[in-house]
Amino acid sequence: MTRPAYPNLAWSGGEPGAVRVLGINPWITDFAAFNLWSRPVGLLACLSMVRDAGASIALMDCLDPTWEGVRWPRPGRYGTGHYPKQELEPPKALAFTGRRYSRYGLDRDMVREALAQLDPAPDAVMVSSVMTYWYPGAINALDLARELWPDAVRILGGPYATLCADHAQRHARPDLLVRGSLETPENWAQLWAALGRIAPPLPERAGLNLALDLYNDPGYAPVLGSRGCPFSCDYCASRALYPGFTQSGPGPILALMEAEQARGVRDFAFYDDALLVAPDRWLWPVLDAVSDRWPQVRLHTPNAMHVRRLTPDACGRLKRGGLTTVRLGLETTDFDLRHDVKLTRREWEDGARNLVDAGFDLADIGVYILFGLPGQDLARVEEAVRHVRGFGFRPHLAHYTPIPGSPMFEAARQASPYPIAEEPLFQNNSIWPCVPGGFDWDQAARWKALLQGLPAPGHGTAAD
Incomplete structure (x- = not known):
């Protein structure tokens, strides 16, 4: 298997034949962004949960600075700092501000190239959404998953999916929209049904364990x-x-x-x-x-x-x-x-x-x-x-x-x-x-x- 360009991108856990779930922490789209020890804790909890239930998991964090060869802005104190960014045309709704609008995180083409090398392909792609108004990055990640793996189940969760569910369903068009915590019995059952599997028992400490080992550095x-x-x-x-x-x-x-x-x-x-x-x-x-x-x-x-x-x-x-x-x-x-x-x-x-x-x-x-x-x-x-x-x-x-x-x-x-x-x-x-x-x-x-x-x-x- 070819080594992915992104050093963290590899399958973890699961026996042969286990369902494969890829998590994507999408880009930030905003006027400004700063890394204050940022990690997609909700997504990491969900990935840990499904791995503990028998799945194989992988992570693409579009805000992660450990990609080899990527120039990252000078770090701040104790690991904080700025993200690399690419200036974008602001959404029409925000054009009136006259301010610079950017996509923060890793280069989109590099992300696509790395994901295309992921072998075997995922059965499901789980995308997080933190701030409600960052949803363009989540939609971009879902669209990328649709392009690369048309048969994969596309799952959207997090605050945007929970608090703006109607908007998310119309604009992001996921195969499964998770409102609230994945560990609720209803959400847990719906996830495994979407994957074509019978829901296994909910693991202990569901929602509190984090798959931090998915970060190599x-x-x-x-x-x-x-x-x-x-x-x-x-x-x-x-x-x-x-x-x-x-x-x-x-x-x-x-x-x-x-x-x-x-x-x-x-x-x-x-x-x-x-x-x-x-x-x-x-x-x-x-x-x-x-x-x-x-x-x-x-x-x-x-x-x-x-x-x-x-x-x-x-x-x-x-x-x-x-x-x-x-x-x-x-x-x-x-x-x-x-x-x-x-x-x-x-x-x-x-x-x-x-x-x-x-x-x-x-x-x-x-x-x-x-x-x-x-x-x-x-x-x-x-x-x-x-x-x-x-x-x-x-x-x-x-x-x-x-x-x-x-x-x-x-x-x-x-x-x-x-x-x-x-x-x-x-x-x-x-x-x-x-x-x-x-x-x-x-x-x-x-x-x-x-x-x-x-x-x-x-x-x-x-x-x-």
């Missing part, structure tokens, strides 16, 4: 200790994607980390939505083990941690366990007007102080502040930015994405001048879909200066 790795979230934030669709909240025990997570660490991985990113909920169940034992066994490991929390749970003990454990990149969810400093009860002013100030007292570097602490909510007073956002800078932390604007299935989506639909319910491209947070007037370069420059504490363009200082 991983560089970094995700850690998934739980699925779902016990909270119900108005702007989030977590409950629509996964209505429950399931946590792992520490053993399987440590086994995964040990295997990845033995392959040279030093940077691990937590993908949990609620990392600090019930930490005794798995997080504290994992951190204790990391501290004892692998002091060289660095841990990162690209998803915001809940500040109210940052007690002195918790911060000490996180620091000793190797947490390096800290991201907090402040959201707003309108504590008296918050629509949730997750955080009070006292809890925020105590949590921030506890992090500093535990010895975390201020440069490694970032704080997410929501920007662009329906009807939001942006003057309050400025106050929050200055408040965060006053602590010495780095403020980051979390640009609001109107997500179908979230409690706030109807308010967003009424506030936005775009048909966000009919066309997912208008859900792109880069166009500021719920900010009056939409995206504006002058305002973007002003906000950038404010975040950095620099003089605002055309003004005195950012604090004036």
Whole structure:
């Protein structure tokens, strides 16, 4: 068999005659994209699931930098960085922006050539879809699969397929659309029926095991200790994607980390939505083990941690366990007007102080502040930015994405001048879909200066 051009592309698992399932993590199509320890965790969980049930699996990750001979932009800290990109004509719906629109990831022709060498051919192609407005990349991957393997079953899953199911069925035209988690009995049975097989028993830890071994030279790795979230934030669709909240025990997570660490991985990113909920169940034992066994490991929390749970003990454990990149969810400093009860002013100030007292570097602490909510007073956002800078932390604007299935989506639909319910491209947070007037370069420059504490363009200082 000819060695594929993409070093990760090879069949794994399964006895002779087993069904072969290829997973494709498609390109990002957007105005901007940045690799913040990105891995298609949902797709990797599905691939692990079907392999544990007897299938043979393979992966094509169009966002993976390990392709030999591909020039990748200069890496950032701890494995993060920019993607290579190819500028495209923007979709007609977004042409009004006048901004550059690109396909991020590996060259499409190279991807096609590598996939064409995959031997034997797949029986099924499973395509993920993360952001709803990235769906052009998913459609492109499905079209490529249709071209190369007309008889293969084309499967589309993920947030786009779940939250915009009617749109996905019309435009992507998959053979099977998976709404929600693959491990639900209905979805599991439908998958195997589409493959012409009787559904085997659902494997243990379905949805929590990740097929990380499909990456030959991983560089970094995700850690998934739980699925779902016990909270119900108005702007989030977590409950629509996964209505429950399931946590792992520490053993399987440590086994995964040990295997990845033995392959040279030093940077691990937590993908949990609620990392600090019930930490005794798995997080504290994992951190204790990391501290004892692998002091060289660095841990990162690209998803915001809940500040109210940052007690002195918790911060000490996180620091000793190797947490390096800290991201907090402040959201707003309108504590008296918050629509949730997750955080009070006292809890925020105590949590921030506890992090500093535990010895975390201020440069490694970032704080997410929501920007662009329906009807939001942006003057309050400025106050929050200055408040965060006053602590010495780095403020980051979390640009609001109107997500179908979230409690706030109807308010967003009424506030936005775009048909966000009919066309997912208008859900792109880069166009500021719920900010009056939409995206504006002058305002973007002003906000950038404010975040950095620099003089605002055309003004005195950012604090004036």
